[in-house]
Amino acid sequence: MKERNSTYNIRHATLGYQAEIERLKVQAMMGWEKEFRHLQWYGLQNGMSVLEIGSGPGFITEQLVNNLPQSEITALDIDSTLLDEAKARLDRIPSSNLRFVQSSVYDTGLPDDSFDFAIARLLFLHLHHPAEAAREIYRVLKPGGKLVIIDLDDGIFGAISPNMNLLPSVINKLADHQASKGGNRYIGRSLPRLLAKSGYIDLDMDAVIQHSDLHGMEGFKRQFDLNRFKVFYKNGIINEEEFEQIQQASENINHSPEAYAMMTFVMACGKKPEHF
Template sequence: MPAEGSYQASTYNLELDAEIQRLKAQVVLSWEKEARTLKWFGLADGMNVLEAGSGPGFFTEQLLKLLPNSLLTAVEIDPVLHEKALGYLQDKGGDRVNRIQASIADTGLEDNTFDFAIARLLFVHLPDPVAAAREIFRILKPSGKLVIIDSDADLFWLTNPPWSVEIVREKFKQVMASRGGNLCVGRNLCRILKEAKFGNVDLEAVVSHSDIIGIQAFEPLLDSGPILQMVKQGLISESEIESYLIYRDEFAAAGDRSMMSFWLMACGKKLNRYLP
């Protein structure tokens, strides 16, 4: 089964191992605040939970710890990440986690099955995010909730000293759009939920700061592998990324540096008035 949308782990980075570590760092970076916000949105132990776009299993592992009495269904379309998760979670979830390789737009799961669904850093890559949200709506129970955790390229990070990334960011947007993704999906999350017939839509932001968690937590996210892979594939020229790499090296060498990152968390509820 091919990967869906703009992301495929085996071709996204120069090295697959580096990509897996980058994905792990994304989870570690803000898990505590995401968990706090998920509980504030209504996630509770004992619920039947869907994780959409579950990747190599790092976020799944955290959910299993947070919800020791819950059943989890982890849906991932990328065959490489699906296999990674099978290995990573084999001694962590027991029979509480069901791993499925499928498209989130066509899961094959039964109607009205889940109490809560989480889609983390998935919708940014989907060519039809509303269709995916509608599929999740279908398999949620009445009053079930979907939380989408995602980013927006224009509100991704702030650095001190400033790191100029505008040229590469715009090129990255173009490349991702050509593959079916949208790096600015964060600003559309509420609209996506409403178009999929979710009600009680709300939005929160999760902010991580190196002065609190340490600059080391951010370092895997500075990996230039994804951009260099685009150069290798002829999607971005070396001259276009030259200044980006210079600024990255200057930032990495700065003695007094800091960094902030931002995730957006949008929540919608399956209201009875939208049921057939």
Template sequence: MTDVTKPRGSYQVTTIAGSAEREIERLSAQVDLFWPDESRHYLANGLRDGISMVELGSGPGFTTERILNLLPEIRITAVEIDPLLVKVADDRLSPPFGDRLDIVEGSITDTGLPSDTYDFALTRLVLEHLPDPVAAVREVARILKPGGRAVFVDNDFEMHLMTSPHIPALSELYGAYCRSRADQGGNPTIGRELPGILRSGGLSAVTFTVVSAHSDIVGSKSFLGSEGVGIPTKLVRDGYLSSKALGEIARSWRELMRDDKHAILRQMYLSAGEK
């Protein structure tokens, strides 16, 4: 593993939710929530067995693990800047997948990896936290082979979780989250900007689509862990969200779950491009 010190943008696993352990559990649930639809889009954009892949901002390795299990001959280089998450991923994944996995501690804007190396690159929920996402795309393009394809997945928190019956207070929660991340140099509505960012970063043949999860398909319980209470609670502590609003969200959520006809929808945005 290489060791680098770089700015980490608006995401820090030890502080974003007040507990690294709770946040890692939330990240796992989030991968579970989207995987049925997400994996289909990856395969449609060039992910296949036997290739060389790089994942930038791989975190605890939950998506990495899914892909290694899905494709038994793929080789993955997983790049993660946070040493805690590198250790978590290494402890979890190196014993079963060590011969097909290389975990590197490094920055997406300066990976130190050789140019023209990888057939496929994945960057999931990373660009929204960076002060210069175009620089990250340029670095991803550099390490791709000519003709290789890169996929970027991100949020747009003005079009985040939607419910029926509608919970108006969720808009206040997501507004508070957007302000907090923007104050730390992130862009929590970057999802809508992805195609332009990919083109500015040097990629061509750019596409754009929506990755979604619906409670009638994946079950309502799948949403509970992926949202969690750690981030909203910290927004209250940091002064971005009122405790009254958080209480209203909790009350409305309980009522929602008691409604037999309720529905929950969450979306992420996926843009892909070619070198």
């Protein structure tokens, strides 16, 4: 089942289902230690009731369970196939610590004022109506509860070396393509305003940097997998020169010991007022 008003559907992944699962795993684990450090800084503590929205195949869910053994984790996703992946991986976890909910971020069906902390990782860039989702999460948070959104902004995507001159052009075209489907790859810069308009207070924002010299090259190899870009070339979204540069960048990242890469993720936090 596809999320209503969302651009992501794993069945349409250019890499194919299993390769996309592996890409999501590497992507989740690359920066987890830094992301968890920031989550703790924003107030996440063991023993809290935690909602993970858009939990997918459960790689972050697993880390939350392992790092918060006395918390009650609720993993919510609309896609039954991805939830089945997560359930199979985490079948050892008792239901007192972890429950799965198949539901939409726009209408979770969860009770008001239920969670101390909510996490949405790489979800909001796909949503047609992010404010609607933010307000639904606000509803299910307890007074004083917090939402942390971990997402991207292609305006500060990162860098690769050797440099790819046409990388900004490719990024802009892929962002435009996402926008044409209703998503927003520049969502990062909008998050403080989005949270404020949805009623959150005590806003904060940080960047999390992933660098291949610190986190390994494997995740960047997945990001620059040539198969991810072939469909954009075939459909005329990127041109031949841009595709050739991506091909060279992929070759460098996969085989050159001199190559390195850096990516930037955005984290934004807001709190539901304690008295409203």
